[in-house]
Amino acid sequence: MGSEIKVTENVVSCSDNGQHPLVYINLNDGKARCQYCGQVFTLIDPKDSKAEKEAA
Numbered sequence: 001m002g003s004e005i006k007v008t009e010n011v012v013s014c015s016d017n018g019q020h021p022l023v024y025i026n027l028n029d030g031k032a033r034c035q036y037c038g039q040v041f042t043l044i045d046p047k048d049s050k051a052e053k054e055a056a
């Protein structure tokens, strides 16, 4: 664990591949953590996604 998932929508769903109940996580703060599995989601600007790939 530890890697964050970058998303471009301010609401994401997480079920950890069915390992826990499906929850919707609000990213209004730009970053949030799943209360069940601890997965971190980071909100990015869609036009930044290309730069993210180049950085990785």
Ligand SMILES: [Zn+2]
Binding pocket: 014, 015, 016, 020, 034, 035, 036, 037, 038, 039
């Ligand atoms: Zn989760």
